[in-house]
Amino acid sequence: MASKTPGFEGVTEYCERCGQTTTHQVAVELRTENTNTENAAFSREPYRVATCCECDAEHAQRMNNA
Numbered sequence: 001m002a003s004k005t006p007g008f009e010g011v012t013e014y015c016e017r018c019g020q021t022t023t024h025q026v027a028v029e030l031r032t033e034n035t036n037t038e039n040a041a042f043s044r045e046p047y048r049v050a051t052c053c054e055c056d057a058e059h060a061q062r063m064n065n066a
């Protein structure tokens, strides 16, 4: 299980590309999202972006999925 610590830099997570647990740089970004719903053409959603320090794989995960 990956520890959920948003906004925390340098966390240890499982990397699918590496196939093992590696150190990730974690940042929170606001990304513009194009939804195909009629009311919100552009909405900026906070994403938690974890970048693997070993292979540079980027894992972006939307935070407010509640």
Ligand SMILES: [Zn+2]
Binding pocket: 015, 016, 017, 018, 019, 022, 052, 053, 054, 055, 056, 057
């Ligand atoms: Zn990796």
